[in-house]
Amino acid sequence: WNFEQRVANACIGADRADLVLAGCAILEAIRRVWPSERLRVADRGLREGILNELMADEGVWRRNWRPGMTS
Template sequence: DRVRSTTSGSSLPAHLLGTSGTVTTIAGVQLSLRRYDRARVDGCWLAQEDIAKVCSELLEMSYAERMDNPCIGRDRADLVLAGCAILEEICAAFPAPRIRVADRGLREGILTLMMKTDGTYGSRP
C-alpha cells in the first residue's frame, strides 16, 4: 500500500527491468525452453500478461511438475511461487506494459562499466 500511495499519480515507467531469480525463470518457462538458456533469456521482453499467465500455470503445477521443468528445477521448485506472488505485486504497483529480463544482473554490468572506465577491462596481467 505504501508503494502504491507513493507512486499514484506519478509518471509510471514505460517498462521495468527484472534481474535474475523469478523473472528469468518465468522467461525460460514462457519461451518453452527445453533447458535454461541464458543467452535466450537475457534481454528478452515479458509482457505483463505473459507473467500473469506463466504464474497461473506454475500455481496449477504440482511441486514435482515444477521440479521437472528444466527452467525451474529442484532448487527453485518451492521458491518460484513466492517469487511469482512478489513479482505480480510489483507489476500491480508499477503497471508498465512489459519487463526487460536481465540474466547477467546489474552488479555484473556496473563492475564491467567500472573496469572499462579505469582501463582494467580486457587487459591481461
C-alpha cells in the same frame, strides 16, 4: 504447476522449485504498484551486472564490445 512439475522444468530445477511461487508473488505485487506494458528479464546474474558496471566505470570493459572487435 505443482512442485514436481516445477522440479522437472529444466529452467527451474529442484533447487529453485520452492522459490518460484514467492518470486511470482513479488513480481505480481510490483506490477500492481508500477503497471507496465513490457517487462525486461535479465539473462545474467546481479553480481555479473555489478562487476560489468564497475569495470566500465574504470575503463576496463566497454558495454557495447563484441567478440572480434579490436577497438
